Ligand SMILES: [Zn+2]
């Protein structure tokens with residue numbers, strides 16, 4: 001039997017949800033309003049079981065009458081600490097917080113997918129799990145706690161969509177294999193000994209030492225990493241001194257992030273940074289301590305078969321032109337990689353560019369995705385459920 005969804009009506013509700021969420025951004029791990037909102041919307045859908053395995057975020061289950069696979073769709077729900085510069089009637093009402101990474105849209109698309117699948121539950125096999133995950137932006141992200149909680153043990157495949165403002169609107173792009181980077185966050189403390197700025201020989205200067213450490217760290221990627229691999233070491237902050245020109249400071253603090261695409265390079269960078277920091281500091285009579293945050297994110301490794309399933313799903317629901325294969329991973333970090341400890345995963349980008357306007361990057365205070373992309377995301381989710389064997393009804397994609 002062919003189902004003909006009322007796409008116009010779905011799109012209207014979907015954009016309404018997205019705008020409600022956009023007005024109310026919340027910090028990572030503190031998404032209380034968002035959690036209540038999502039749970040209220042999900043509660044209106046028939047057959048959906050709503051659970052809250054963590055303090056915020058929702059995991060919802062929709063079970064079919066027939067046996068079949070367990071497929072998981074994951075959205076994230078947290079905002080980014082940035083003050084929105086866009087002016088519109090659904091701008092962020094929270095100074096210092098904004099849905100600048102599109103997680104409002106991710107949640108709205110997943111709500112719409114849940115609404116449609118709940119309508120078609122008499123044709124549903126196995127189980128669909130909808131994750132509205134908290135705390136993606138802040139490690140340890142919300143994915144790890146869900147994996148550790150055991151609530152996803154039945155899962156056989158995981159799919160996620162992320163908006164991409166540099167990709168044409170409604171295009172799905174997948175990178176088979178490694179799709180994002182290993183992300184590490186580090187903090188360095190350089191200890192010297194303060195003194196009179198006219199008598200540097202009686203002090204141990206942490207500022208000049210910091211400058212040497214910053215330069216030396218840049219030589220790791222340039223001179224130690226195989227040029228066929230790629231990596232990033234970015235120092236993002238250097239704090240030293242208090243503005244006084246009369247005194248040399250006692251210590252300096254630096255922090256930053258690294259990106260790599262293999263476990264070997266990740267390990268090599270950590271070891272090299274440790275060595276370079278300590279030896280460079282020692283050469284200048286200072287002492288360096290470097291600390292890497294535990295639980296930072298690993299690279300997403302997209303499963304080849306799930307990528308093929310995603311390709312069929314995108315082409316069927318959106319047309320051949322609306323699917324692309326990327327050849328290079330992105331250097332962003334994403335905790336969706338945690339789910340690959342349970343089952344194969346497929347993380348896809350959803351193009352949200354405006355064709356005739358400037359498209360601001362993710363995390364920009366001016367980020368403003370093309371809302372026409374959202375209905376394409378919902379069609380993709382529905383099509384995935386058909387390709388996976390969870391939904392056994394044909395959908396009228398046009399009309
Ligand atoms: Zn982000």
Ligand SMILES: [Zn+2]
Pocket residue numbers: 076101102103136162
């Ligand atoms: Zn994001």
